[in-house]
Amino acid sequence: MGERSRGVTISDVATHAGVSPASVSRVLNGRTSVDPDIVRKVQASIATLGYAPSLVARSLVHGRNTTVAMVVPDLENPLFQGILKGLSVSAAADGYRVLVADTAERVDDEEAIAIEARQRCDALVLCAPRLPEAKLRRLVERVAPVVVVNRPLPDLDVPIVGVDYVRGIRDLVDHLVGLGHRHLAYVTGPETSASNAERLRGVDEALAMHPSVRIDCIPGGSRPEDGEAVAGAVVEAHRAGVTAVIAFNDLVALGLLARLRELGVDVPGELSVAGFDDVPMARYATPRLTSMSVPRTEIGAQVWVRLRTLIGGGPAPHTVLYRPRLEARESTAAPAGVEVST
Amino acid sequence: MGERSRGVTISDVATHAGVSPASVSRVLNGRTSVDPDIVRKVQASIATLGYAPSLVARSLVHGRNTTVAMVVPDLENPLFQGILKGLSVSAAADGYRVLVADTAERVDDEEAIAIEARQRCDALVLCAPRLPEAKLRRLVERVAPVVVVNRPLPDLDVPIVGVDYVRGIRDLVDHLVGLGHRHLAYVTGPETSASNAERLRGVDEALAMHPSVRIDCIPGGSRPEDGEAVAGAVVEAHRAGVTAVIAFNDLVALGLLARLRELGVDVPGELSVAGFDDVPMARYATPRLTSMSVPRTEIGAQVWVRLRTLIGGGPAPHTVLYRPRLEARESTAAPAGVEVST
DNA sequence: CGCAAGTGAGAAATCGGTTTCTCGCCGAGA
C-alpha cells in the first residue's frame, strides 16, 4: 500500500543486502542486537530500494492497527469538530490515527456504520445523541473497546466523557435569575436528542430551586435555521412576559439573534438570549453571545486517554463529566426596569 | 481486530461447518458457485460463532485498504471541515473511510505526517496551503495517488480541486465597485498562504480592470482574533478614505465586524465589509455578511471522484476550479453619499 | 583442553484471509 515503487518488500531488501528477511526485521525494530555490519548493509539496501514496511502486514501480525474510529452524527457540528480535533491531536502523539465515520444523522444506519468502522480499527469513539438507549447499550457491548461521548449509561462499565448539561442549564438559569429574570423560555433541541433530555432535567431542577421562576418550553431544533424559525414564537413569548431565552445551543441562539434583530427586538435591552456550547463564533456575535462553555478539544483529549487505557488492556477508566463554565457576555442583562443589585 | 470474541477465524468456521477455509471464503465473497448445502452450513456456522472476517487480512491480500487519508493544517477551519464532510460522505458511499491527519499548522511536520498517513491508506488528499511549492511537488510524487486541494501546481499531472480565488476576488471587487466604492482595502491572510497569494493576484487583476480604483493592503491573518486586531488599522484606513474592506476570509471578517461595532463604526453605513468562503455563520452575522460562497462539501465530493479514479488505475482526472459565487448580504452597500444607479 | 552457556543469524511458522492449483466426479458425445 504505502510503497511507491509498486511493492518493494522486506524480502527484496533481504536479498539485496544478502541477509535473511528476519535480520532485516530485526534491524528495523531493533529488538535484539545485530551485527553492525549487517545493520549497515541493510540500511544501505533500504535506502537504495526506497523500502517502507507494509503497515498492513504489521497490523496482521500484531493484531492492531494503531487506528481508532470516531462515529459522529454530523461533522458540521462545531462540538464534534472540536472533539475530533482534540482526539486526533492527542492520538497522533501516541502514533495513532483517527478515522471518521459521519452517519449523516441517519440513526438507522448508525449501528451498522459503527460496527463497520470498528472492524477497521482498534477501538471506537461513539457520539450518538439520537440512538435509543437500548440499541446503544447493545451496540456498546459489540464494539468494545469503546468510549461514549455525551450519553449517560448507568450500570454499564463503559467509560463516558461528557458534559454536565443538567448542571450547565442550572448554572445558566442561576445567572439569568441573578440578573433579575423571573420568566424564562427554553428553546428545545431535537426531541430524540439525549443532551436535550439532560437540559430539560436541568430546567426542572432549576425550577425546583427557584419556586418563583417560570420557564416555558418552545420547540426548536439544533441549527441556526431552527433559531430563525422560532423567532416568531419567541417574540410572542416575550409579549407574554418572558424576559430571557435559553437556546438549545449556540447555533440556534445565533440564528435567533439574527432574526430578532430583523424583527426589531433589542437584545439584551428587551430580551436576554443565551446559548450553550460556546462555539467559536459566539463571542463574535452581535451582541456577543452569553453561553455555557464546554471544553471541546479537552473532551477529545480525555476521550483519547481513556481509549488508550482500554486498548492497553487496562481497567475501564472512570467516567468524567465536564461542568460547563458560564461565559457571560453582552446578550444577557438585567430585564428592563430592574436595578441590578450587588 | 474487529472480532469481539477474541478471534474467531475463517478456519474456525470451516472446522465448525466441516468444510475447507477456501469454501468459507467462497461463500463469503460469492465469486464462484458453491453447493447450496455448503452455503447453508457455512452461514449457520458464521451465525453461531459470530464470525466477522478480518479486514486487515483482506487488505493484505488485496493490497488495498478501502481507506484514504486527508491531511489538513487545522481541523477547526470551516473550509476544511466542509471538505472533510463531503469527502467522507462520498467515499462512504463507495465503501471507503477517511482517516484524518491534522498537522496543527506545523509546516515542518507536514511532509512526514503526509507520508505516514499515506502508508496506512490507498490514497491521499493533501491540503497544504503553507507548504513551500518545491517541497509540495516532491511530496506529491512520493504519495501518489493523491489529490491536492487549493494549490495550483502547473505542469504536474496531479488532479487538483480548488477555488478560483483570483476570480473570486475580482468578482467581489466588481460588486463593491458596482456599489460605488472607489477606495478599498484588502486585509491580507497569512503571508505564506498560497490562497492569500491567489487573492492578491485577484486584487492586482481587479486594479488593472478598474484604473480609477485604489486598493490598500492591510496585514491581517486568518482567524477572528486577527480580524479584531486589525480593526484599528481599518478605522484609520476608513479615515483616509477607504469605504469598503475585503477580509481574507469570513472568520477575519466576523472578528472585524464585532470590533467595528464596538468602535462605533456603522457597517455598511460608513464602511462596507465583505468576507470570503461563506462559512455557515456568515449569514447570521450582524449585519449579515456579504461573502464569496465556495461549495465546501461539493469540493470534498469532487475530490473523492478524482481519488476514486486514481485508485482504480484510471488516468489522472482533470483539475477543476470552482468559481466562488457572490452572496451579497447586508454588510456591503453603496458608500455614503452615493446614489445607487441601476 | 573440554564442555556448558551465550549469541546471533537463517529457516520456518504464524497472523487471517484469498486465489490458484489439482484432482475427483459427473454428464455428454462418439
Add this chain to the structure above:
DNA sequence: TCTCGGCGAGAAACCGATTTCTCACTTGCG
C-alpha cells in the same frame, strides 16, 4: 462403453511482515 470437458471442493501457495525455533559458532570457566 470409453473419453473428454466442465464443475466444484479441498490442498497449498501467497500477501508481507514478525517471531519462534534451531543450530552453528563463540566465549568462558573449570
